[in-house]
Every structure is written in C-alpha cells, then in structure tokens.
Amino acid sequence: MKGFSSVPASFFCRDTAEVARDLLGMWLVNFSVEGCAGGIIVETEAYRGAEDPASHAYRGETRRNRAMFGEPGKAYVYFIYGNHFCLNVVAHPPGKAGAVLLRALEPRIGVELMENRRGGKSGKELCNGPGKLCCALGVDRSYYGMPFRPLCERKGLGLGKSGHKYEYEIECGPRIGIKLAREARLRFWIKGNPYVSKLGRAFR
C-alpha cells in the first residue's frame, strides 16, 4: 500500500489513553484469505491495568487477559455476551497492562466483503460497534495475540497512517456500558463522523 507510513513499536509503549487518542484517523485493514477489508478508525476506548477497575486486567493476569500484560502492538480479542467478539490493541508503558478497544471504523476497503460478512448490512451499520467491527473484518478468537503489521506487508492485521491529509476534531467522554470509573473520560471519537456508534454519539 503506497502513501502509508508504518507505526513504530514505541507508539504502543505509552499511556493507553494517549494511544487510544492517536489511533483515531489511522487505517486498520485485515488481509485475510477472503480478501482485504478495513477503513479508518473513528472510535476507541482505553482500558488500563491494576489502576482501572473497569479493565479486564484489573484483577490481575488470567488466561483470558494474558495479552493485555504482554507485548504492546498485538491484538487482544475477547468473546462477550455469548455472541460477539471485541478487538483491542495492546498498549501500555513498560511494566504495566492495558489495551485500546476499537469500537468503530469508517469502511473504506473491501466494502462488499464486509457487507457479506455482516449479512447484507451496509453503510454505517457495517462497523459502528465493537462486535460489528469484528464481524465485518472477520476477526475471531484465532486473532488473539496476533501482531499489528505495517500496511505494506499486506498480511494479517495491518495498521498505519495515511499520508493523505485528514482533518478532524477529537471528542472524549465516559466509556460505554461501564459503571465503574465513569469520571474517567477514556472514550475517544472523531467529532461529527457518521460512522461513530450510535451510543457513542448519544453521550457527551
């Protein structure tokens, strides 16, 4: 992929909230055997470790959340509500734990493939929610621990910045569905972007 710059490993070795904010506007593409599908990240949430009671990592390391304690820049995928997967990017300073939940994407590549995976849904309904995003991209448990690679490798999960100028404003607010630590404004989204999840826009 021309015109895209890769992300250095150090990008993910910072405070989780900073990474969550900086991931907005970046491209996420899944290069699978079915084809490539992806778009621009428009909504994220940050989850820290021992200091964040809303985080999976709060109670210490388990088999499920092991990735959150591991090497930054890899995928943390979990299954929830019996039907859905959520895709996270592991990101935290050295010696800590944390991950950024990818909540919504503006579809740009492989739209037809994503529509098929989403059972005929299209447009905003494709990726405006963490479960929908995983479904559209074809991400499941087998992606657990997979590294995010430069887009130019065209393999697995690709992440990078577009050289194309993309103007946007960032807004933040409390995380969705979280009762604990609501005062922490750890959800970030691109202001006015129609692909942000509905719940996302409801709060301010």
Next chain:
DNA sequence: TGCCTGATTGCCT
C-alpha cells in the same frame, strides 16, 4: 459446581 453478570447486537413491538 452453579449462579450471576456483562467493554453487544438485532429483532420485536
């Protein structure tokens, strides 16, 4: 071992 809850979605009214 069993019960309860949840970082969700989609269908039904």
Next chain:
DNA sequence: GGCAATCAGGCAA
C-alpha cells in the same frame, strides 16, 4: 424502548 440470544469469567458455596 424492551428484551432475548448465549457463554466465559468471577465468585460463593
């Protein structure tokens, strides 16, 4: 706006 689907993790017994 309400609620069922459906299962892994956490916690009590």
